[in-house]
Amino acid sequence: MSLSKLGRIRWLLPALGLLVALAFMSRRHMGQPGGSAPTLAPEEAARYEGREAVVCGAVFEARYMPNLGGQPTFLNFGASHPEQVFTAVIWGRARGAFSAAPEVLYDGEQICVSGEIRDHRGTPQIEVDGPGAIRIGPPP
Numbered sequence: 001m002s003l004s005k006l007g008r009i010r011w012l013l014p015a016l017g018l019l020v021a022l023a024f025m026s027r028r029h030m031g032q033p034g035g036s037a038p039t040l041a042p043e044e045a046a047r048y049e050g051r052e053a054v055v056c057g058a059v060f061e062a063r064y065m066p067n068l069g070g071q072p073t074f075l076n077f078g079a080s081h082p083e084q085v086f087t088a089v090i091w092g093r094a095r096g097a098f099s100a101a102p103e104v105l106y107d108g109e110q111i112c113v114s115g116e117i118r119d120h121r122g123t124p125q126i127e128v129d130g131p132g133a134i135r136i137g138p139p140p
Helices: 003-008 012-030 042-048 092-097
Strands: 052-064 073-077 086-090 110-116 118-120 123-128 134-136
Touching: 042 052, 042 086, 042 123, 052 086, 110 123
Parallel strands: 086 123
Antiparallel strands: 052 073, 052 110, 073 086, 110 134, 118 123
16 A cells, blocks of 8 residues: 555544444443333333433323422322332423323323433432323333
């Protein structure tokens, strides 16, 4: 290979190294190889606190609480409050983004909720900011 050709491709090695590093960092950030968040049963959610995940299961109880601060809608999985194993919370400010009242749309439905799992008084939960974080149907 001539020196002129070698000089033209000198930039290639650092560029490839940068691409590999970016790909590695994006995979670590997304939680699983392949760039997708883990899909969990509601009973597994507590072990993933602080991580992005998709939690799939049947909504056991759906309640809108307009008199509580933030006017939350609670989608409880596994049992009714206070025995639920997981909760999806939709705050009042997000209710208008849904095609109907969330407690009507999702009550008794099999759904998947995506977002960051956080602990609330011993129960794992995801705060839902809009309908894009909820999909009706079984796990993928």
